[in-house]
Amino acid sequence: MIDMLVRLYDLPESQDLYAKVAESGVILRRPGAYELHLVQDFVREHFSPKWVSEVQVGFSRQPVACFIATKDKEILGFACYETTAKGYFGPTGVAESARGLGLGKALLLKALEAQREAGYAYAFIGGVGPREFYAKTVGAIEIPGSDPGIYVDILPEPPAEDHS
Secondary structure: OOOEEEEHHHOOOOHHHHHHHHHOOOEEEOOOHHHHHHHHHHHHHHOOHHHHHHHHHHHHOOOOOEEEEEEOOEEEEEEEEOOOOOOEEEEEEEOHHHOOOOHHHHHHHHHHHHHHHOOOOEEEEOOOOOHHHHHHHHOOEEOOOOOOOOOOOOOOOOOOOOOO
């Protein structure tokens, strides 16, 4: 899967999107260190054990290099950065039940804005799945020759235990 590059100095305006998300009762924020286990549980349930490992790295940074979307004290989505490598965005995901509300875009922008505020001019999105989404949303461009990029020799998940 190819990597993409984002110009952080040329991000789209985000305030209207953030206001729309807030009007629907969703809060976008950095989680506290005391919420690590809750974010890990969400990521494990909805996505990947490998992403749980990356979330742990995001929480090891100060400030926490992760944002969450919550509604009624329930996590709906997350976006991390600076986990796989410096300057990288991801992992990120929104629960299936909350897709289509603009949360993925809002979380992406929150994380990329944080990278810009940290002094980066560019960010990398590694091993991209939805290329069109990133190209349309933040003008990301594909990096030639970046497949597999830094994602080489990834260890497989162990087989699930049979408890029957």
